[in-house]
Amino acid sequence: ACYSSSLQFTVFIECKDYLWFSYGHLSPLFCYCFSVAAFPGGQIVGNKVFITSGYEGNFDDLKQRCLQAGGQLASPRNAAENTAIQQIVVLYKKSVFLGITDIQSEGKFKYLNGEAIVYSNWQQGEPNDEKGRENCVEVYGNGKWNDRSCGEKKLILCEF
Numbered sequence: 001a002c003y004s005s006s007l008q009f010t011v012f013i014e015c016k017d018y019l020w021f022s023y024g025h026l027s028p029l030f031c032y033c034f035s036v037a038a039f040p041g042g043q044i045v046g047n048k049v050f051i052t053s054g055y056e057g058n059f060d061d062l063k064q065r066c067l068q069a070g071g072q073l074a075s076p077r078n079a080a081e082n083t084a085i086q087q088i089v090v091l092y093k094k095s096v097f098l099g100i101t102d103i104q105s106e107g108k109f110k111y112l113n114g115e116a117i118v119y120s121n122w123q124q125g126e127p128n129d130e131k132g133r134e135n136c137v138e139v140y141g142n143g144k145w146n147d148r149s150c151g152e153k154k155l156i157l158c159e160f
């Protein structure tokens with residue numbers, strides 16, 4: 001009863017010596033014990049889980065898909081969380097969009113709930129708002145951040 005082909009995200013919930021593994025929304029009814037190695041698209045940091053389904057799209061599309069799945073776009077609040085995100089970028093060889101933008105006020109990067117960011121890891125020379133149209137944030141394979149046009153297509157990475 002653990003598998004459902006209609007649901008898009010694989011979710012881990014840590015518990016005791018095992019990782020609980022389920023598909024779709026967090027639901028104790030659909031838990032299953034599994035090793036984290038069985039699902040390299042997932043990373044657990046503290047009580048936060050980062051997960052990709054491998055899907056690629058623009059910022060609005062990815063944001064919506066994470067919300068629909070009951071999570072939100074990855075929003076790292078410290079170096080450990082950023083490293084977990086970096087590992088997924090390296091594994092998939094694709095950069096991701098974070099749940100951070102300066103859409104509201106140029107140069108003032110905020111989480112999607114409007115809170116000013118408490119952690120950043122900009123690449124040297126970034127954010128540069130190239131051509132005045134970069135309000136989203138991508139993560140490179142070195143873990144560093146670059147502001148980027150929200151219309152670009154990136155790998156989805158949600159947090160739960």
Ligand code: 293
Nearest residue numbers: 126128130134146147148149
């Ligand atoms: C410019 C200068 C590059 C930089 C790039 C990115 C685009 O082309 O060095 O890598 O902008 O900031 O988002």
Ligand code: CA
Nearest residue numbers: 128129146147
């Ligand atoms: Ca840039």
